[in-house]
Amino acid sequence: MTPPQDTGPELGPDAPDGPDGQVETALRAGLEEFELTEEDRALVESGDLVRQDDRAEAPRPVLAVVGRPNVGKSTLVNRILGRREAVVEDVPGVTRDRVAYDAEWAGRRFTLVDTGGWDVDANGIQLRVAEQAQVAVELADAVLLVVDARVGATDTDEAVVRLLRRSGRPVVLAANKVDDQRTEADAATLWSLGLGQPWPVSGLHGRGSGDLLDAILDVLPPESAVAAAYPRGGPRRVALLGRPNVGKSSMLNKLAGTERVVVDETAGTTRDPVDELIEIEGSQWRFVDTAGIRRRVHQTHGADFYASLRTQSALEKAEVAVVLLDASQPLAEQDIRIVQQVIDAGRALVIAYNKWDQLDEERRYYLEREIERELVQVTWAPRVNVSALTGRHLARLVPALHTALDSWETRIPTGRLNAFLGEVVAGHPHPVRGGRQPRILFGTQASTRPPKFVLFASGFLEAGYRRFLERRLREEFDFTGSPIEIAVRVRERRRR
Numbered sequence: 001m002t003p004p005q006d007t008g009p010e011l012g013p014d015a016p017d018g019p020d021g022q023v024e025t026a027l028r029a030g031l032e033e034f035e036l037t038e039e040d041r042a043l044v045e046s047g048d049l050v051r052q053d054d055r056a057e058a059p060r061p062v063l064a065v066v067g068r069p070n071v072g073k074s075t076l077v078n079r080i081l082g083r084r085e086a087v088v089e090d091v092p093g094v095t096r097d098r099v100a101y102d103a104e105w106a107g108r109r110f111t112l113v114d115t116g117g118w119d120v121d122a123n124g125i126q127l128r129v130a131e132q133a134q135v136a137v138e139l140a141d142a143v144l145l146v147v148d149a150r151v152g153a154t155d156t157d158e159a160v161v162r163l164l165r166r167s168g169r170p171v172v173l174a175a176n177k178v179d180d181q182r183t184e185a186d187a188a189t190l191w192s193l194g195l196g197q198p199w200p201v202s203g204l205h206g207r208g209s210g211d212l213l214d215a216i217l218d219v220l221p222p223e224s225a226v227a228a229a230y231p232r233g234g235p236r237r238v239a240l241l242g243r244p245n246v247g248k249s250s251m252l253n254k255l256a257g258t259e260r261v262v263v264d265e266t267a268g269t270t271r272d273p274v275d276e277l278i279e280i281e282g283s284q285w286r287f288v289d290t291a292g293i294r295r296r297v298h299q300t301h302g303a304d305f306y307a308s309l310r311t312q313s314a315l316e317k318a319e320v321a322v323v324l325l326d327a328s329q330p331l332a333e334q335d336i337r338i339v340q341q342v343i344d345a346g347r348a349l350v351i352a353y354n355k356w357d358q359l360d361e362e363r364r365y366y367l368e369r370e371i372e373r374e375l376v377q378v379t380w381a382p383r384v385n386v387s388a389l390t391g392r393h394l395a396r397l398v399p400a401l402h403t404a405l406d407s408w409e410t411r412i413p414t415g416r417l418n419a420f421l422g423e424v425v426a427g428h429p430h431p432v433r434g435g436r437q438p439r440i441l442f443g444t445q446a447s448t449r450p451p452k453f454v455l456f457a458s459g460f461l462e463a464g465y466r467r468f469l470e471r472r473l474r475e476e477f478d479f480t481g482s483p484i485e486i487a488v489r490v491r492e493r494r495r496r
Contacts, residue, residue: 020415027442034491061220062111064140066133068156069117071148072176076203077114105213139226142170142219149175149186161193170219173198235284239318243334244292246324247354251388252289281398288314320348320404327353331370343483346450348404349381357387382481404481409448417443424472452485461488
């Protein structure tokens with residue numbers, strides 16, 4: 001046998017020192033006997049992928065978009081953003097919360113806040129929607145009032161104008177639904193509102209949107225006077241996920257100490273992801289309330305379909321997810337599916353059992369049995385028993401979130417990992433299949449967030465053995481609250 005060639009000085013963060021380093025050096029040398037691609041060699045030499053830290057952005061001026069229900073505010077918001085972010089459907093009252101988006105026009109960036117329909121005589125859930133719109137005006141540098149040009153100025157529009165005058169904010173008037181030249185005359189009648197020139201625009205087709213945006217930039221200040229209302233960057237992002245009506249919005253409001261999100265007994269009240277900067281036990285977090293996930297996305301329709309897509313997008317932008325389960329009700333298939341959705345997205349996971357104050361001893365007994373049966377694959381996820389209504393034990397979220405995020409970013413030195421793999425394989429080798437016994441040649445952690453391990457092997461490793469390796473990895477290195485991924489690359493010996 002040809003002696004292994006000198007592979008040169010070690011690269012990457014794990015210089016081989018001590019017993020673990022000697023094991024790593026020996027295994028690296030042994031890899032020279034196998035066919036490796038350039039990608040394989042780069043992975044073996046470099047180890048962890050570089051991650052750039054998020055950078056805080058300068059404060060941006062804030063523009064609140066208001067108007068009565070069904071005048072096309074969210075459609076116009078999507079037109080300004082240049083993408084379909086806000087949930088839109090041809091029925092009034094689809095948008096309910098105030099939702100902030102990052103927008104840009106002519107090189108200037110600003111924060112665009114979509115709101116629900118502002119009806120002065122609203123009651124019930126619509127009253128809370130109108131209150132959110134009023135808060136959005138108070139926390140804005142300027143206001144875009146959207147009016148349906150085809151209908152003209154209504155009593156509600158005039159009442160909203162009176163409220164806007166009292167706010168003292170500069171107002172730009174958009175005459176929406178002017179889809180062609182024939183309807184431009186309808187926009188001229190809106191001079192009667194006393195807000196200056198009405199800008200004819202079609203949120204649906206984009207007609208006139210450029211002139212409207214130029215007018216908006218004229219009234220927006222260079223620096224925001226309300227920058228603290230919608231801060232950017234900094235704190236870790238936490239997505240609140242769960243079925244409809246499990247208490248996600250109630251939890252966000254309790255954590256924020258204010259009625260930040262509309263809460264109602266009606267299931268599916270939240271449709272757009274709503275984020276809020278929250279301080280708990282001295283540490284700041286950005287919590288994102290999401291729409292309740294009802295069923296598989298392809299089985300939803302209308303506003304629910306787009307709400308599901310935005311929930312998935314919010315999850316992908318988050319670093320850790322808190323999945324709320326209704327402890328007072330039996331665990332449903334949808335609960336399991338949401339937990340799996342977080343794992344598939346590769347995000348850190350905390351499971352919160354809400355409405356714990358409503359449980360009696362019998363329900364607690366059956367809940368424990370359900371958890372053992374239905375969530376056996378995620379015993380590694382931290383568990384917190386809370387009550388979003390009373391605020392009980394919400395402070396316990398913080399240590400659970402820290403634990404999950406620390407595991408999510410854990411990096412195992414290559415030498416330590418290979419020494420561990422050697423001990424495991426020696427004690428429990430892979431079963432012989434077809435007269436051959438696959439052997440693990442070398443292991444490295446390819447990335448963090450979540451931890452991903454790549455194993456080079458001489459043959460295929462069965463799924464059961466991979467699960468065994470994952471279990472032993474968790475026993476040795478913890479990884480509480482983080483999914484981990486094991487990829488296997490089968491490599492053949494070099495031909496002599």
